[in-house]
Amino acid sequence: MLELRNLECRNCGLRRINTQIYHLLPYLSHLDLGNNRMQFLAADEFTDLHKLHSLKLDGNQFPVILENTFVHQTQLKYLTLSRNRLAKITNTAFKNLSSIEEIDISFNKLDKLEPLAVQHVSSSLKKFDMSGNNFNLIIIRDIIQTLYKLTDLGIAQMGIKELPEDFLPDRIKVLNISLNNLTELRLEMLPKQLAALDISMNKLRGLDETIILKFQTMNSVS
Template identity: 20%
Template sequence: MKTALILFLVTISLGLICGDDKKDNEVGENVICKKCNCDVKMKIIECSNKKLTKMFTVDEWAALNATKDDYEILKLDHNLLEDIDVPFPVLRFPLKVIDLRHNKIKKIISKVFYNLSSIEEVDLSFNLMTADNLRPDVFEGKYSPDEYEPLLTLKRLRLSYNLLTNLDSEIFEHTKHLQELSLANNPFQIIHTSVLSAFTDTPQLQMLDMSRMELSSLPLDTFHPLKALKVLNLDGNLFKTFPEALKLATNLRELSLNENPIGDLSAENSIPELAKLEKLNMTYMGSLKVIGKGGLSGLENLKEIRLSHNHHLSYIHPSAFTFPEKDNPEREQFPLVEKVFFEYNNLSSLDSHVLLWNNVKEIHLHDNPWLCDCDLQWFSDILMKTVKETTPHLIDHIKCAAPKKLVGLKLADLNTKHTELRCLDKFGANPELDSALLVALLIGVLLGMPLAYASIMIYRRGCGSRRGPADFSRAFYKRADMNDDIHI
């Protein structure tokens, strides 16, 4: 009896132990890492292109938490998600980046990121979000005595390639620590006052992408609240002149205006003064033909200029970049530019006074139709040395397009052979052919003089002339002498 009782108790105990093990296995089953690829070493949960239609459940997140593995990046891009209807739970690991690009997201529930105390970046690009369903409560965080339910750690928010035409005026009230914001490729067309109000809640914003938003103008106070703004992208919009609003972006370091229909620049149509700007991008601008005097003045701290792929740009004035000296306005100063990108334009010449070329450390001048005359001699002597040192792989692409005798020749070869470039005649003559012309002319003169003399002598002797009846009668007539007797 005692033996049977002992066996019964042992069986019960084993059953309980096995049951607990089974329960532990069910709780510990990592469904998320079965659906996705969890890279513990790289700290990434890779769920891209998994045809997901729903977010993970609370139980699935709990199972991932139980693994005690640390992850910082969650990639949910290129799936079929339409609604983010489950909030992210409290996670044991410090999730910092959530990538939701290339889905079909239209709606997001409130407080979806509420429990993520380490979140730094959220990417909602390439979705179907509109201003009506992107509400401020989406970004609500936990209570704080100093700020209104802030999402304290969120630094980067990407909303590009959606259907946004406006923003809620309070959209950033919970994200006042944002440093980077992308609104690119949304059909705004106009910056409404609600957007300006929204910007007042981003005092720490340093990078703003407003490219390809179909903008042709900006309100004058657009950048007034963005005192920390350093990088601004306005590529692919419809600006025909520099937006005057730029003058309030006083701390801007980098400005990009590529692919805008901005026309010829001059002192009257010049870039606003941006004393701290270091990098300016103006490429693929089909309407830009001339950069006149003062067109790019006021950029006294400029370090890098990209003026490339402007296929109609044929002239840059020697004073295009100069600005008056503060102590002596009558004197001109140059920005100390270090990188110059002038490739793929329509430049045939370049004045030696456009920039302080001795300060340039990298230069791109290839694929322009250079006119290799005496005005370009300094180019061959000075700039080609910089090209050889900084971009030797491009040196063979700097070629002469004129005059005819030098078409297709490389400036590097002319420089190596110490070829002196000749000045062209203002009427289109070719001075390089002058010596041959003079020799031919001299030979013609030397040969022509004997022939002319011989012709004159032959003419005087009457050789070769035709005689009429009158000529013969004069030949046989002899005038009577006055001493001869006259007989009647």
């Protein structure tokens, strides 16, 4: 059991897991606890898991991510917290995630997220999905500006009615802005390096020729 690298307990009806088991799994690199009934995540929950590369906690019932929750996961690259009941992510929740490349906090109950909370991952994070939360444009803008390595952004289903010019930095290559309330899309709204775009399920009234020409240079448009 000491050599185990992957542990998947998805859809197991778990309400709690005995964290002592992690002491027996020092080489664990992939842990999937998604789609369970877990309601509490202790700050020292993953203390013994120093080699984790991927952690999936989506589809549970966590209301908060406490301070220093992932402080021992310096090798973690992928973290999924979507579809919980998160109303708060503390400012040091992502501290020490120096290798992280992707974080998904989509479809929770968050109405704010301090730039300081994501500042800890600003030098490595490339993909961030915050779709389905209650952030206003100011919060979204501050997060994007803080994550200066970000190239893949999810802001779907956030009630967005318009995108101001220069709101999205040119480094963004993949953008999901589906399920919003956009009525128009102009070329100056889009990042210059954009290669993949999802604008489905909006309220667009039409697209002008410049946007169509832009689409022709991209890899994927929905």
